Amino acid sequence: MRYLERKKQDSENNQEDLINKPISPHIDDNKAILQELLNLCSDAVLREFKMDYQTPLRGLVLYFDGLVMRQQLDEYVMKPLLLELEMRQNSNSIGEQADWLKVMEQQIIAVSEIKRITSFAEIIKHISSGDSVILIDGNTDGLAVATRGWSSRSITTPENELVIFGPKEGFVETLRFNTALMRRRIKSTHFKIEAMVIGEVTQTDVVLCYVDNIAPPGLVAEIRRRLKAIKIDSVLDTNYIQELIMDQKSTIFSQVEHTEKPDRAVAHMLEGRICIMVDGSPMALILPVSFPHYWVAPEDYYIHYIPASLFRMGRFLAFIISLILPALYVAVITYHQEMIPTDLFLTIAASREGVPFPAFIEAFIMELTFEMLREAGLRLPRAVGPAVSIVGALIIGDASVQAGLVSTPMVVVVAFTGIASFVSPSYNAALIMRMARFGFLLAAALLGFLGIIILLILVLIHMASLSSFGMPYLAPFAPLNTQAITDIIIRRPWYKMNRRPYMEGMENQVRQDTSPREESKS
Numbered sequence: 001m002r003y004l005e006r007k008k009q010d011s012e013n014n015q016e017d018l019i020n021k022p023i024s025p026h027i028d029d030n031k032a033i034l035q036e037l038l039n040l041c042s043d044a045v046l047r048e049f050k051m052d053y054q055t056p057l058r059g060l061v062l063y064f065d066g067l068v069m070r071q072q073l074d075e076y077v078m079k080p081l082l083l084e085l086e087m088r089q090n091s092n093s094i095g096e097q098a099d100w101l102k103v104m105e106q107q108i109i110a111v112s113e114i115k116r117i118t119s120f121a122e123i124i125k126h127i128s129s130g131d132s133v134i135l136i137d138g139n140t141d142g143l144a145v146a147t148r149g150w151s152s153r154s155i156t157t158p159e160n161e162l163v164i165f166g167p168k169e170g171f172v173e174t175l176r177f178n179t180a181l182m183r184r185r186i187k188s189t190h191f192k193i194e195a196m197v198i199g200e201v202t203q204t205d206v207v208l209c210y211v212d213n214i215a216p217p218g219l220v221a222e223i224r225r226r227l228k229a230i231k232i233d234s235v236l237d238t239n240y241i242q243e244l245i246m247d248q249k250s251t252i253f254s255q256v257e258h259t260e261k262p263d264r265a266v267a268h269m270l271e272g273r274i275c276i277m278v279d280g281s282p283m284a285l286i287l288p289v290s291f292p293h294y295w296v297a298p299e300d301y302y303i304h305y306i307p308a309s310l311f312r313m314g315r316f317l318a319f320i321i322s323l324i325l326p327a328l329y330v331a332v333i334t335y336h337q338e339m340i341p342t343d344l345f346l347t348i349a350a351s352r353e354g355v356p357f358p359a360f361i362e363a364f365i366m367e368l369t370f371e372m373l374r375e376a377g378l379r380l381p382r383a384v385g386p387a388v389s390i391v392g393a394l395i396i397g398d399a400s401v402q403a404g405l406v407s408t409p410m411v412v413v414v415a416f417t418g419i420a421s422f423v424s425p426s427y428n429a430a431l432i433m434r435m436a437r438f439g440f441l442l443a444a445a446l447l448g449f450l451g452i453i454i455l456l457i458l459v460l461i462h463m464a465s466l467s468s469f470g471m472p473y474l475a476p477f478a479p480l481n482t483q484a485i486t487d488i489i490i491r492r493p494w495y496k497m498n499r500r501p502y503m504e505g506m507e508n509q510v511r512q513d514t515s516p517r518e519e520s521k522s
Contacts, residue, residue, distance in 0.1 A: 005293035019120050026149050027058050027137035031118060042421075049082060057100065058137040062123065068151025076110040077145055079130060100136045101143060113146035152177070158260035158282075160427060165282065166302035167263045175205055175279035181262035182209060186269070189494055190214070196227060197223060204235040205279040209265075215272050216505030219469060223274050223287070237281045249494040253433050254428040255468035257286040257293065265300040267466075272503045288468035288503075290475040292488045294429035300491045308470060309490035316489070318423035321416070322433050326363045327444035327452050329413045333359040334447030351407040362406050365413040367441065369396060371434065374418075 019039055024030050031046065037042040047061040061078065066217035075246040081104070086129060105114050105313050117123060118141055123133050130148030155177065158170030171178045179193050194208040208227065209222055235241065237257070246255050259265055261280055265275045268286045276285040295315045300308040332339055333348070340348065373396070397415070400406045417437070425428040436459065443451035466473035484501045499509050 007202070019124060021209075022119050023117070023123075023135065023140050024144055025138050025140050027060060029122060031060060033091055034060075034123070037120065045076075046455065049078075060135040062127055062135070063132040063147065064127050064130070067150050068132055068147040072111070072149060073132055073147045075295050077147065080108045080110060080133075101134075101139050101141055104134065104136075104274055105143060109143070109145060111145050111147065115144045117142045117144050123199075128203065129205075137353065155181070156185065161259065161261050161264070161425070162296070163261075163297075163299040163302070166299055167261070169262055170260045170261060170285060171277075171282040173280050173282055175207065178262070178277055178282075179207060179209070180276070182266055182269075183251050185262060185266045186211065189240065191269075191478065196228065198230050198232070198241075199235040200231070200233045201517060202234040202236065206235065206241065209275040209277065210273075211269050214270065214500070214506070214508050215274060216503055216507075217502070219272075219288070222469065223276075224384060227276075229308045238276065238278045238283045238285045241276055241278060242285055247469060250429055251288075251462070251466065252432055253291065253463060253466060253473065254432065255287070255466065256267075256290065256428075257426065258283045258428060259286060259291045260284070261298060265296065267301070288471035291429075291463060292475075292477060294424070294426040296488065297425035299425075301494075305491045305493040310489055313489065314381060315423055315425070318420040319433065322391050322420040322424075323437060324452060324456075325411055325417050325420070326367060326437065327440035329410070330363050330441060331444040331448040331452060332398050334445065348407070348409050351409055351504045354404045355407050356405070358445075359410070360441065363412050363414070364438070366400075366406055366410055367417075367437065370414055370418050382397065392509050476501070 015037065017034050021033065024033075027480070031048070034046060036044075041064075043065045045061075045063055045065050048058070049061065050058045059081075061081075063073065099114070105116075115126075115134070117126065122144070123142060126144040128134055130146075130150060131144045134143040134145065135143075152174045153172045155169055155172055157168045157349060161170070169181060171181065181190065183193075188211070190211050190213045192208075192210055192212050196206050196208070197203050198206050206227065208220075208224060212220070223245070227241070229240070230244050232240065232244070240258050242254075243249060248255065258266075259268075265286060266285045269275055273288065274287055276287070295312065297311075297315070300312060306438045311320050333352075352359075357365070372463040397411045399404075401408055401411060421430055421433055424433065440452055440455055445451075447454065460474075463473050464478055472479060475481065476488060481502065483499070485498070497511055498513075500506070502509060
């Protein structure tokens, strides 16, 4: 056992030593090292070419099958290499001491993006990204040629952020497509996309996007520092990044926002926020964010501000209902029956006759069943998921009432709570509500209204102590910012959005200049 472990360790150390080596001027040495590094990699292709005319020339073309566009590689790389160089040698247009790489880079290869590389680490990085690498005998440099062309999902409407009005495009798993969607919307050189690689094994491409004359420089520098400090073997999704860079990690309250919509990401960046994207994930991270921003839907800014404001206030009401309605029902039934009108109390008492469980157990079972049905609907195939969740809820609810396990008012309360939770435009906020609801339910069962109030105060204190990259988590309510509140509770009309929401360190807060319009009125 120790021998196998030692042999495995020696193999890993040998791989590290080889990958850190510079490219050798001898093509046979390079080929041997590459064969060792790519041992058992059946998708790796090493194509050796050779010409023996006036000047003997040997070279290697290396790529991963499935990551390159084969037609482009054959037409614009291999064909010019094998035909054009031969014709130039026969016509004596290239001297014997010519810099072959320079000739290939500037005159032969008809691909727009070519980069010189000097080490095997760069070779592995480029071929893993879909590039092809060319090595020539007698040269200590190589050429990385952009031939990327793998299969990917086409740009479609995002499934988790559906809108009636506004853009329908959504991010996909290919990072460069996603940055292009944002670049098409911000046609300015101030829009910056900083690239970095995170993950010791996966070598995942991560980009930091912001508008440099709007985003606070201190915020950009702090996020850049946190990203570069990450030391992990793999990054497969944006959530890896989220958990590693958050201010407070041991809390149910998310301090970043997820989005699949490029227009929403751009809107946040134009207010000074930062966008982080990971290759292989269709989700973008938006930060910093405060809790009230979770109730702002992107569609609010694509319709008239009056209905948008009404919808937004309805979302706040739905949030309160989803959070504490079951707890209020349990508190009233258990401790505060005098608050119920007599006729309603008699109706509830009649419906609860024969129910063997107290109100708290009844509510807990129903809420837990509803959450299980919701998760089942998400995990099942799309063709049957919604049907199972809806039919399951109807059958279980009706059967439970008929069996006398739960009362009819409790089914109504849980159903109304579930509908209210679906109103949230943010999955993060809905998840927070679903977890906090059980805490309020327990508090109501222990102390009634007093328990709900105590827990609410504790939650508010905890939220007030949180921050998202320097932004208070309850902003703009705490600390109070009257200007920003007018675009949180209601949707402020565009002709009054003269300034961006203030963030610490922001220098450019002017969104639009209305002075010409005001002068024309006067």
